[in-house]
């Protein structure tokens with residue numbers, strides 16, 4: 001292809017088109033004006049004008065999570081760029097592929113404290129997989145190519161490309177590179193010689209547990225995971241990002257474990273003699289007190305990121321590589337090992353787990369309660385959507401954990417939440433991104449009144465785009481999760497957690513031009529849910545007044561052993 005002369009800004013637009021980008025989330029400003037000007041001429045790129053750059057980043061995450069593609073967001077220099085930071089950090093913690101593009105002041109002004117100057121590559125260094133400040137327009141196309149490659153390969157994550165204004169205006173002979181050569185970055189598959197060792201451990205285990213994390217989703221390895229789990233016929237537990245990695249209504253699945261996991265799931269992990277961790281990272285919310293975590297368990301840890309192996313829990317057999325490639329090989333090795341030697345009888349272990357399940361189910365009691373319980377809302381929504389046949393997004397707090405506990409996720413990419421960073425305000429933006437990425441799917445947000453108020457201005461974006469997202473605010477008029485900790489660990493000293501002065505969400509929806517509904521009693525709930533689900537013409541906000549003091553149980557207090565759970569009684 002002959003090279004074409006154009007500006008850096010036009011070249012960027014061509015790069016994004018070449019990457020197959022469809023949606024970009026952002027807000028223009030002085031230092032990114034040339035790029036927005038070039039965008040004006042693009043027939044392929046659709047820009048979503050958000051009302052806050054944090055939303056741009058979270059929407060890109062929601063899009064990426066729902067589609068498996070790279071999410072893209074734009075911000076101008078200074079405050080535009082710094083507003084992206086929370087979303088970038090969120091994507092980093094949850095390994096979400098994202099390319100953030102920022103305009104910066106002209107190269108000659110960098111380092112002079114120029115108007116709206118921020119050292120965004122410096123600021124985002126620890127929260128990106130990599131970032132670049134483009135100092136020569138001839139490097140731009142290669143940099144963008146590398147940025148997309150780094151974001152989506154290996155362990156995915158966010159990257160940032162900062163482009164000074166003069167570079168956007170400079171002329172270049174454009175050519176988009178076909179290949180990427182980054183010295184020192186080789187996330188390609190290599191042989192894994194320890195598969196046989198892992199298979200020997202699996203074959204010999206009497207009390208195995210499979211532990212699934214968000215890596216299954218990133219690798220799109222659900223089918224491979226299913227085949228492995230069925231072969232093992234062992235209990236399966238997941239992290240919050242592992243939800244949907246294996247069908248949660250499957251008899252082997254014990255759902256989420258950890259701080260708010262089922263008692264039976266935590267017991268299974270604690271009493272296991274072998275944990276097979278697939279695309280998971282043993283973070284403190286799932287292990288509880290590390291020194292007492294699964295004391296008798298050996299560990300097979302398969303992850304794409306070698307830095308995660310033995311970071312917190314020592315792997316007896318580490319396996320490094322892409323789950324989708326490596327797991328079928330492990331499955332075959334295990335199948336062979338099962339054929340060669342009889343495995344220990346799994347009956348007693350399965351019986352024990354089943355007994356825990358029956359003795360310690362997740363439970364709540366709506367009958368006799370004057371107020372709606374949040375768990376009731378989650379279960380009703382699940383039933384009304386044909387057993388969770390939709391995408392769910394959440395905010396952060398008690399409502400998020402109720403959703404994680406009671407929403408049985410059977411398909412991958414259906415439960416979208418902020419796990420690692422725990423970012424309030426995630427729900428609405430993630431819903432916007434997910435709905436754009438999967439326009440024919442139903443998208444439901446389960447949000448908290450506190451979380452919703454952190455990004456609610458972007459109702460305007462959802463209304464503009466007529467997105468039929470439905471946000472159910474489980475409104476307890478509290479920063480509920482913090483209130484829960486204050487009740488349990490700070491002697492009911494509710495310092496700065498009541499949100500009694502919250503706005504009238506129905507009027508707020510009206511002000512933004514979308515449907516607002518409210519349910520105060522159990523009787524009102526079902527008709528309101530039906531009406532919300534039937535509403536196709538733009539977004540709908542539902543203010544569900546829930547019991548204010550309801551707490552999430554079971555709970556492993558921070559720093560306690562995983563089997564040291566407290567519950568409501």
Ligand SMILES: Cc1ncc(C[n+]2csc(CCOP(=O)(O)OP(=O)(O)O)c2C)c(N)n1
Pocket residue numbers: 395396397398399400422423424425447448449450451452474476478479480481482
């Ligand atoms: C941006 C941000 N600030 C503060 C926190 C700390 N925090 C965790 S949960 C929570 C309360 C959430 O309240 P709400 O969204 O109403 O949900 P609820 O717990 O009541 O369901 C807070 C303040 C956070 N996670 N994120």
